[in-house]
Amino acid sequence: MWLELALISIVFLGIVILGNNRLGTMIQLFALQSLVLSATPLLVYPGRHAVVMAIVTIILKVFLMPSLLFWAIRHVAIRREAQPLIGYGTTLLLGGFLMGVVFLISSNLDLPVQETSNLLVPSAFSMVMIGFLLLISRFQAITQVIGYLVMENGIFLFALLLLENTPLLVEMGILLDIFVAVLVMGIVVNHINQEFGSASTINLTNLKD
Amino acid sequence: MIFFLYSLAILSASSILIILTSRFRKISGGIFLISTGMGCVLALMSAVNVLVSRTAVEAQLNLRLPFGEFTIGLDPLGAFFLLAITVLFLLAGIYGYGYLKDHEQKNLSVHYALYQLAIISLMLVVTAKNAVLFLMAWEMVTLSSYFLIVFYDQEKAVRSAGYLFLIAAHAGTFCLWIMFLLMASHAGSTDFDQMALASFPLPLAGLVFVLGLAGFGVKPGFIPLHIWLPHAHPAAPSHVSAVLSGVMIKVGIYGLMRIIVIIKDFPQWCAAALLSIGMISGVGGVLYALGQHEIKKLLAYHSIENIGIITLGLGIGLWGQMDHNELAALIGYTGALLHIFNHAVFKGLLFLSAGSVIKAAHTGEIDRLGGLLKSLPWTGHLFLIGSLSICGLPFFNGFISEWLVFRALFEGMFHFKMNALIFSGLAVISLALIGGLAAACFAKAFGAIFLGNSRSTDLAHVKENSALMLAPMVVLAAICLWVGLSPGVMVSLALRAASTIASVEISPTMEGVIISPLLTVVLVLLVLMMVIMVLVLFKRIAMGIFPVEHAPTWGCGYSAPTSRMQYTASSFAEPVLRIFRNILGYAVKGGRPKGYFPKAGEISSHVTEASEVFLFRPIFQFIKFLTAQLKIIQYGYTQLYLLYIFIFLLALLIWKMV
Amino acid sequence: MELFLLLELPFVMAVVIFIVPQDGLRKNFLFLTSFLHVFAIISLWQRPHDLQFNSFLGFDALSRLILSFISILFFVVSIYLIGFLKEKRKRSNRIFIGCLLCLLAAMTLVTMSRHMGLLWIAIASTTLLSAPLIHYYRTAQSIEAVWKYLLISSLGIALGLLGTLFLAISAAPIQTIFLEDILSHADVLSPSWLKLSVIFLLVGYGTKMGLAPMHTWKPDTYGEAPAPVGALMSGSLTGCAFLAVFRVAQICFHAHLQEFVSPVLILLGILSLGAAAIFILGQKDFNRMLGYSSVEHMGILVLGLGLGGGAIWASLFHAVNNAFAKGLIFLVSGNLYRSYRSKRIENIQGVIHRLPATGIFLILGFMAITGFPPFGIFYSELLILKEAITDRRYMVAVFYLLFLSVIFFGYAKIILGMALGKPPDQARQDTRKENFFMIMPLVILVIILIFTGIFVPDSLYHLIDDASSLLGGR
């Protein structure tokens, strides 16, 4: 029962991020979502393995990554997404529509693994869709990074399904890679900011044929 | 075969040596001359003894390649082509050395090395016994001749001509890829001998033939595919265009013959297709040539015309082979092969003499030349011999090969069924028309360049070229005369090569039937020479007795005739072009000056190149337009790119999962 | 001992590089490490093909083949770098060479990993390590290129991760995703999850490889990256991505999903050829054209995999030749940029007359990438066509040849347009004579290309045979 609640709250936070346009609040919302996310392995398979996983995800996703993102946008003047590529209303509608489609598809996917809760696969898929929508619909570089991270959270939810058999080393490796990815993206956002004076990707479009 | 391998080794070694010694021009030039000479002579010897002894020889190249081992082999067909290749490359090489000697800073050693690379790749093409080695050599021929064409790469026209040649040849090669792979997949191996053993069903043979025509048709220049020829020849230096149109374009015909050797029987329409292509290319080539007023462009179109004649011989030979009429097949193929050798010789001679005219008078425009026979006697007379032989007039080699093609066509007329009769009848008429028009065109060319008065004043200081350039031309002219007056030798060699194509044994009686009429022709020519001697004798005596005076040409009483009033090339060709104007799109621009105080009037006539203007230019523009439109895919927005990936993922999921 | 040389040494040297103060010394360290790396590979060639270090790392024929041409190319590029980095730059090249070494280690890890998860991690790290390399010139465009590269590749990596997880789900009965176990128990995996994972893996690693719809980052990245980095990325990085796709195809082959995956691979191949044809014809920028040429050659590789049979042998042969050909033409573009100071085609003219050595190698590079005989790509393209025709896939063959000819028109127009003609004699003609280090790697590459073209050594021949038998090829 607790697991369904956690999954629903993760999806709810995802939608809130989608509707938000302030960079600062989006990062905090992401931190909150990762906190709930790191709790879920304890609910599904309580055990030593899950505890280690939870601690590592908390350190990485709740503290390190948001602080890095805040460091990256310390000089950014405009903190608000003035005019996104697609309006906020439409992105939310699109998000809702995509989640509907995902729920439909995942219902007829046959799941060989013993089913913890039938909500897990649809919520993970919808998190990926929301992350993808964020990536596509926004101009601010930081919003795109957050979109990428939300998608990673969705994928992480999938990893839970097979928690016990992937060796710890691989899990750690995946988390480490995501962290380094965000690190590099942060540095590049910094460079964009120095070069163009604003972290928006509008002026990143003159390389074309 | 050993000589052939030695010549290959010498040529490849010397091409590398020439590049290494590129700094000292004298030495690299010397190496070039010696090595080309030795290489060609050795290859010539190996070709001749294969032709004489009628036995095919083979050798193994130890190249370690995914397609297994590579064998090259000299059979009479390949040897006959080797004959033409070595003779022309040797003589054009010597001429080229003389032609480029006083060229300014240009680094000649690279050019010489490429020249030898062209020889090697051509030799490999005619001796390759494996489809992949054939394709390899074929591509090397294209590449080396491309770099030979763009020798004067400062001008933009030369570069675009080279580019047009490269893409046309390469597009042709792709058709060859499909053709050879179809044959290989059917016969199970890429070796020509294995392919020859397999029996090909008629529809597959038809498809292979069509692909062969498209693939092999680009280099010889069958009418719709010929657009690169008139651009490439004026752009290339003369000895390169001599080699190009003398031998390089014949490699396509060799390819067709090799296909006929491998796949014995073809559907009926293939020979009809060959004959119609021959007719269209022949007549079209000579008509376009009449409309050209630049020497090398004119000669380029004449190459297309002669390729048309060769294809007529090939077509009637193929028809004879399919109707199991050995005589027609043999004579047809012999006529085609002999015309290949003759064309290599007299076209080489014409291009080399055109080159020395351009070198002496610094322009190729016929309408600005005139009266060069007095200042360039050697070049003039050699050009005359070349023109006489290309028009197929009796004393020279063109007549012999056209005579053979005529005979094959008439054999076809007597023995075949109705549709063969119509096609060979049409072919006879078009061959006669080609002969007439070629005579008109070369009378125009020779008359306008060498006879009458010089149309532009600066021809005063034109002087004859060095002996190094004239010697090869004299040798070529001698070959023309030798084949013309004693055809027995060359016709029997060509007959041996033809017997490999028709894969039928030649009995001495059959050889006699083919060659004896030619000997009577030579007899008639001897009688003609005697009558000429008698008449000249009488004239000589009369000149002694009666007075001889000199007076200006009778201008029908016009008081101030100037040299620009002479008949120029364009005016000479005007009556013929007016008869065929709607085929050629012949248009005259400018004309009589208008108004009371007319400005300077000017008149120009030109022939529109149909297949280039209406067929290939539109296709190329359309491809360019299409790609330009589709370039907006890369519009610069990262979000757009991510959307592409997402949509593609969705499409895959729907296609594969649902 | 080799394991240390292959994997740990580059990391150690990367750390050492960060400490060493002078730039000059760093270059020599780079050269030394790459030399040792090549030495280790060659010493491994004598050993039997299937060498297992531990459960995670091991060699099979395919990984040995790809690792060898990666390290040889890296070694040649390191020679080039000695000349390239000689010019004074205000920022030290500490990060640049450090990332290069880590990249080498990451690529080695990709080829040696026997665990699909480890394979994903290694590929993700190669992406992240190559990002700073693109950012060498510090211009506005290079930032944009890096940003696009990062975003698109990380999306691809994320999809790859999703695919790996689906694979793990489908391998739930055997509880492990070690390559050996998956291949041996292939029929026990659940088919629908396996299909889903294959699609996600193909799209993910396809993005990394730069196949058609996901190729949009390639022209920008190769357009802005410095030449040696371009050579490395187009030669060896794409080799790793190709290895990953090959592994996916291997899994499908063992799970008898051949009819499922080959149409997808063929579609990807033809789409890439089509995209390359559209953009190469009439291209204005030389390096962007090289980016599209890399898309084209990746398309040919994947098309070869899709067709199966002899075409697998051809695509492996093509991978080897393509790596060296790409390396050659990229290093040539580096020389051109140094002398002409521009990437636009209209202000690069008469290369043969102004830089004779580079001009000749430009022509040889042109011959290599378009597939003229002495070089290997001619045979691989021919073999792939042969396979397409014997399988009666005439439409595929026709499209394949149509796009190849349009691409050839584009190449000929651009490269031969640059090679010939009169060189533009601007006033500031700093035609620094081409120094030795910039020409030496080109000579080595051409010699290697000739060897992999005509005189194919037997060991390479048998290695490719074993590698293609992994997928049931010849």
Next chain:
Amino acid sequence: MGIRILLHISLVMIFSPLLLGIAGKTKAFFAGRRGPPLLQPYYDIGKLFRKGNVYSPTTTWIFQAAPIVSMAAVLVSSIVIPMGSIEAPLEFWGDVILFTGLYALARFFVVIAALDTGSSFEGMGASREAAFSCLAEIIVFLDFITLALLSQTFVLSEMIKGNILSSWQLFGPALLLAGASYFLVFLTENARIPVDDPATHLELTMIHEAMVLDHSGWDLAYILYGSAIKLFVLGALFVNILIPFHGLSVVMQTVFFWGGMMMLAVGLGIVESCMARLRLNRIPQLLISAFVLALVGLFVVLIKGV
């Protein structure tokens, strides 16, 4: 065999100017005047042989060689044609091709000689001659194809002697059409009235005369003699085709042959006196109509079945 060639050539040399005389006589008879004597051409040629030569400085040896080559070629081309009862000294497969080749050689040299003088009028004649002769050559070949199909051989004398009589009964119309088209070509080749006017010397209208404008003395003599021989040889071919006398006795054959030649000359005179010269751009239409006649003749042979 040498003596028969010599006899043949001398026969042609002797009788050819006679035809011109007869044609001149008939034209005069039609115009109601006495006209020049029958042997007038002989006197002209004799007069020219006694005259000196005038050469323009722009000309080269080609100008002097052309008359000689053209006369010799036309003369030698006669040895393949049977003259009534006299057999053709030489007969071999494809002698027709040599026949047309020799004419082409003659024409080529005359054309370049015209261009050699450098005068625009000679160039005009040369270009017209080159244009119309291309068309004429095709028609000759078409007629030979018809003849060859009828006689199933390509040796000229067998084509003519063979079963010309029987083929006349069966393929009368085809041979008639071939003969008509051949007659039109005969007029073009010999520059007779409808195509060209041998009498006038107005350069602008002429084709053949314009080319030989600058020749004088011996050259002009050779040219006149050559054109007379050409008329005789082509006429002999025409008569052999038209009159099927090859089966009768030797006396009858000679009578028919020489009578035929006389009738041909008279016919020529009649045509010249009742027709005027065609405009220049009408001549191609004339030749094309001759081509169509020959083609129809060929179709008749094809349909009737060879």
